[in-house]
Amino acid sequence: TRFSDFFKTVSGYRISVEKEAKDADILVKLDKDLPNEAYRLDIKRNKIEIRTSSLGGAVYAFETLKQLFPPVVMSGKVQENVKWRVPAVSINDFPGYGWRGYMLDASRHFFTVEQVKKVLDFMAELKLNRFHWHLTDDQGWRVEIKSLPNLTEYGAWRVGYINTDERKSEWWGRPVQKKDELAKYGGYYSQDQIREIVRYAKERNIEVIPEVDFPGHAQAAVASYPEIGCVDKQEYVATGGVARNNTMNPGKKETYDFVRKVIVELTELFPYEYIHIGGDECNKDQWKKDPFVAKLMKTESLEDMDAVQSYFLKEVEKIVNSHGKKMMGWDEILDGGLAPNATVMSWRGTVGGMKSVKMGHDVVMSPNSACYLDLKQGQDSQEPNLGYGHLFLSDSYNYKLVPDTLNSEEAKRILGIQANMWTESITDWGKLTYMTFPRLHAIAEKGWTNEKRQSWDGFVNRLRTHMKRMDVSRIRYAKSAFNPRFKHEGN
Numbered sequence: 001t002r003f004s005d006f007f008k009t010v011s012g013y014r015i016s017v018e019k020e021a022k023d024a025d026i027l028v029k030l031d032k033d034l035p036n037e038a039y040r041l042d043i044k045r046n047k048i049e050i051r052t053s054s055l056g057g058a059v060y061a062f063e064t065l066k067q068l069f070p071p072v073v074m075s076g077k078v079q080e081n082v083k084w085r086v087p088a089v090s091i092n093d094f095p096g097y098g099w100r101g102y103m104l105d106a107s108r109h110f111f112t113v114e115q116v117k118k119v120l121d122f123m124a125e126l127k128l129n130r131f132h133w134h135l136t137d138d139q140g141w142r143v144e145i146k147s148l149p150n151l152t153e154y155g156a157w158r159v160g161y162i163n164t165d166e167r168k169s170e171w172w173g174r175p176v177q178k179k180d181e182l183a184k185y186g187g188y189y190s191q192d193q194i195r196e197i198v199r200y201a202k203e204r205n206i207e208v209i210p211e212v213d214f215p216g217h218a219q220a221a222v223a224s225y226p227e228i229g230c231v232d233k234q235e236y237v238a239t240g241g242v243a244r245n246n247t248m249n250p251g252k253k254e255t256y257d258f259v260r261k262v263i264v265e266l267t268e269l270f271p272y273e274y275i276h277i278g279g280d281e282c283n284k285d286q287w288k289k290d291p292f293v294a295k296l297m298k299t300e301s302l303e304d305m306d307a308v309q310s311y312f313l314k315e316v317e318k319i320v321n322s323h324g325k326k327m328m329g330w331d332e333i334l335d336g337g338l339a340p341n342a343t344v345m346s347w348r349g350t351v352g353g354m355k356s357v358k359m360g361h362d363v364v365m366s367p368n369s370a371c372y373l374d375l376k377q378g379q380d381s382q383e384p385n386l387g388y389g390h391l392f393l394s395d396s397y398n399y400k401l402v403p404d405t406l407n408s409e410e411a412k413r414i415l416g417i418q419a420n421m422w423t424e425s426i427t428d429w430g431k432l433t434y435m436t437f438p439r440l441h442a443i444a445e446k447g448w449t450n451e452k453r454q455s456w457d458g459f460v461n462r463l464r465t466h467m468k469r470m471d472v473s474r475i476r477y478a479k480s481a482f483n484p485r486f487k488h489e490g491n
């Protein structure tokens, strides 16, 4: 229905599905022979015909159709007084990879339900189908877990110095006056809101994958339930980048009870295959002096801290699997020995991903050298002071997802690609879209288009049209990312 409404608003089209379709302008037919997410789009003088075997195929046929109209439509907004014309073409289209993801970190900064829906809208427009929701970190716990109420009563809020000027000002180009103010910041998603998001995503062919970060990046959790940490006193939800006591204690029974409760409720909320358990950047120093960890090492004959982490994550995997889900984690989950059924998300470059493939595990590639949207897209002089390093559009576009060193069996274990939006410096919606585009266009193309048909020149041409679309819709994006006079290395 969302597409019928959309096309009706702009042009009075009649859309029909199957039988009563004869006199419709846009006709959607079920064609069981087409693979999942594939579609055929035939545009004739007085009729548009779509064939597909799946909801996903239908969604993408309509997204393509929207993009064939002049660059006046994006995110449901339409410009008035434009000739509403589409070329007569025949398109046979299907994706290269099943996992085409976008990750939103909702912990470092909180984004409302309405904003999350807008993320899902632009994902659908770029034919992305996996929304990875980073729901917990040191700076805030954002998912309601009914059996663990402290997580959202306490763990969702931080009190600290927040730079209010930066929050309000036009942030690019101008120097920001620093004036700090003590404030409470936070928010969380209720279970009803999560169900609403999952439903909204489903209509757009998007699966939602929750991430809760274990055993590191967990200061908000440890602050809410000190008994799962390596501290006896009350800890605070982190305000800045450097967390203190942010590591769960794998030597305590309470920790496993905690994990179990979280997983049970996530399983009820998110109907899909995977639960992402984080696993990245665990600070193991606290474990070295913890008596519970020492005891665990003795009883389980664990040699070092990597072995402790691996033991813990294998236990987590058992819990996840026993609830009918698969476990996914960042590539640190390889350290000390990978859990037997785990899928790896490779972020520290591609090494962890390639190693996992060779070991027979599935992987999603999300290397920071190609997919990290929190890095600057242009030179420092052209960019606002967001991001701590650089990742140019051409770096994303030139990334080769499947290296020649893999044989065809191994290549199949690469499920796809994902862009990650970490939000330490992303305080609002304008910054989010600015850092996301146009790199997300490049990453989306990596996931969808056959590598042989990818070309930088072709991409840049098509991007020009998308940029017009974003201009019309007043979506902020980095123009510096694509400047034809400015050659990035590797262009």
Ligand code: NAG
Pocket (backbone or CB within 6 Å): 217, 280, 281, 330, 347, 372, 374, 422, 423, 424
């Ligand atoms: C890493 C952290 C993440 C952080 C990001 C910034 C992963 C898997 N972990 O340090 O918490 O926000 O990079 O680029 O990326």
